[in-house]
Amino acid sequence: xxxxxxxxxxxxxxxxxxxxxxxxxxxxxxxxxxxxxxxxxxxxxxxxxxxxxxxxxxxxxxxxxxxxxxxxxxxxxxxxxxxxxxxxxxxxxxxxxxxxxxxxxxxxxxxxxxxxxxxxxxxxxxxxxxxxxxxxxxxxxxxxxxxxxxxxxxxxxxxxxxxxxxxxxxxxxxxxxxxxxxxxxxxxxxxxxxxxxxxxxxxxxxxxxxxxxxxxxxxxxxxxxxxxxxxxxxxxxxxxxxxxxxxxxxxxxxxxxxxxxxxxxxxxxxxxxxxxxxxxxxxxxxxxxxxxxxxxxxxxxxxxxxxxxxxxxxxxxxxxxxxxxxxxxxxxxxxxxxxxxxxxxxxxxxxxxxxxxxxxxxxxxxxxxxxxxxxxxxxxxxxxxxxxxxxxxxxxxxxxxxxxxxxxxxxxxxxxxxxxxxxxxxxxxxxxxxxxxxxxxxxxxxxxxxxxxxxxxxx
Numbered sequence: 210x211x212x213x214x215x216x217x218x219x220x221x222x223x224x225x226x227x228x229x230x231x232x233x234x235x236x237x238x239x240x241x242x243x244x245x246x247x248x249x250x251x252x253x254x255x256x257x258x259x260x261x262x263x264x265x266x267x268x269x270x271x272x273x274x275x276x277x278x279x280x281x282x283x284x285x286x287x288x289x290x291x292x293x294x295x296x297x298x299x300x301x302x303x304x305x306x307x308x309x310x311x312x313x314x315x316x317x318x319x320x321x322x323x324x325x326x327x328x329x330x331x332x333x334x335x336x337x338x339x340x341x342x343x344x345x346x347x348x349x350x351x352x353x354x355x356x357x358x359x360x361x362x363x364x365x366x367x368x369x370x371x372x373x374x375x376x377x378x379x380x381x382x383x384x385x386x387x388x389x390x391x392x393x394x395x396x397x398x399x400x401x402x403x404x405x406x407x408x409x410x411x412x413x414x415x416x417x418x419x420x421x422x423x424x425x426x427x428x429x430x431x432x433x434x435x436x437x438x439x440x441x442x443x444x445x446x447x448x449x450x451x452x453x454x455x456x457x458x459x460x461x462x463x464x465x466x467x468x469x470x471x472x473x474x475x476x477x478x479x480x481x482x483x484x485x486x487x488x489x490x491x492x493x494x495x496x497x498x499x500x501x502x503x504x505x506x507x508x509x510x511x512x513x514x515x516x517x518x519x520x521x522x523x524x525x526x527x528x529x530x531x532x533x534x535x536x537x538x539x540x541x542x543x544x545x546x547x548x549x550x551x552x553x554x555x556x557x558x559x560x561x562x563x564x565x566x567x568x569x570x571x572x573x574x575x576x577x578x579x580x581x582x583x584x585x586x587x588x589x590x591x592x593x594x595x596x597x598x599x600x601x602x603x604x605x606x607x608x609x610x611x612x613x614x615x616x617x618x619x620x621x622x623x624x625x626x627x628x629x630x631x632x633x634x635x636x637x638x639x640x641x642x643x644x645x646x647x648x649x650x651x652x653x654x655x656x657x658x659x660x661x662x663x664x665x666x667x668x
Contacts, residue, residue, distance in 0.1 A: 221344035237297035487657030593617035
């Protein structure tokens with residue numbers, strides 16, 4: 210690649226907060242960090258929020274790159290060295306603060322304006338090289354384009370899929386009757402289970418623990434092994450999968466049936482449940498947790514956690530212990546426990562008894578780092594608001610004998626920096642779909658009430 214072919218990528222602050230190691234994502238191209246970005250990182254690094262950690266990681270990454278560089282090299286650009294490997298590109302710091310030579314399009318009162326002015330200046334001075342402003346701020350992208358900047362992009366390196374509609378649902382539905390289209394099949398038994406080995410083009414891009422069903426629901430199977438020219442299916446059957454139950458809860462549709470099957474499967478360590486509001490994600494997870502802990506005694510305790518975004522206004526510091534502070538955020542779980550025991554003579558006493566017997570613990574995501582969780586059923590609720598790095602922190606806490614269930618609705622993201630395609634929930638669905646110890650199910654359909662179903666479809 211010639212120097213004229215190398216692009217200049219100007220990074221906004223929110224890119225480094227979203228992905229602190231984005232510095233290494235541009236390979237053979239040139240990365241420019243405006244001085245304003247360093248100033249914003251400096252102001253953010255001392256805040257008492259998760260974003261301050263990302264700011265510190267980005268600052269340390271920049272320090273490692275410029276550690277042995279001279280003043281001239283910092284302004285001209287140093288080679289990007291990632292773990293001893295030269296990527297081919299360079300990184301530099303541009304002194305944009307009140308630079309007299311910048312052709313101003315905006316006043317310099319706002320940090321975003323100084324960054325846009327920098328991009329416009331480099332677009333003119335570095336021609337014919339392509340200068341690209343990279344920012345996750347939609348309004349800033351519109352301002353930059355309106356000011357005459359030719360190339361403005363979102364940070365897309367962390368996107369595993371282009372559209373959330375392409376996200377794996379955890380099952381494939383084949384047209385017509387499944388057996389009418391199968392020409393050759395080898396059937397055998399392992400214990401009480403029936404398996405089929407078949408060669409078929411009906412199943413596209415198969416992966417472990419993916420469910421297969423046909424239009425008539427006469428056949429329901431699960432992929433247990435893959436070959437170069439075929440797959441092995443566990444024959445579950447529609448009646449069998451719909452006849453399952455967990456803590457008295459039976460599936461109301463085939464999607465809930467597949468979810469319960471995955472939740473109760475001892476060979477699956479990670480279950481990801483996605484779907485619209487009211488599809489039963491939390492209900493099924495809590496019911497399965499109680500079944501596995503109290504009835505089957507596979508786990509010693511239940512740990513429930515979620516992040517705590519300020520959806521509306523901050524309600525201030527809450528009194529009490531960590532679990533008491535988390536109770537308002539985890540009301541969905543306590544509501545579910547009440548629903549599961551609403552027919553008891555004294556539902557309140559039943560809930561308290563079950564919480565004590567199942568050793569249910571409510572924990573904050575902020576205090577999960579550094580822990581090692583053994584022999585536990587972990588329920589991570591509302592994880593559409595978590596980043597990939599936050600989910601990695603939580604999942605890597607799980608030790609031997611631990612099962613984790615991640616649930617969320619990608620249509621209810623509250624984070625300013627996350628979209629459905631960059632959410633940590635999307636990330637783990639795509640990254641873990643080829644892992645034999647995981648399963649993901651998209652729960653299609655709202656069963657909470659006809660009011661919730663109508664609202665989901667029309668609002």
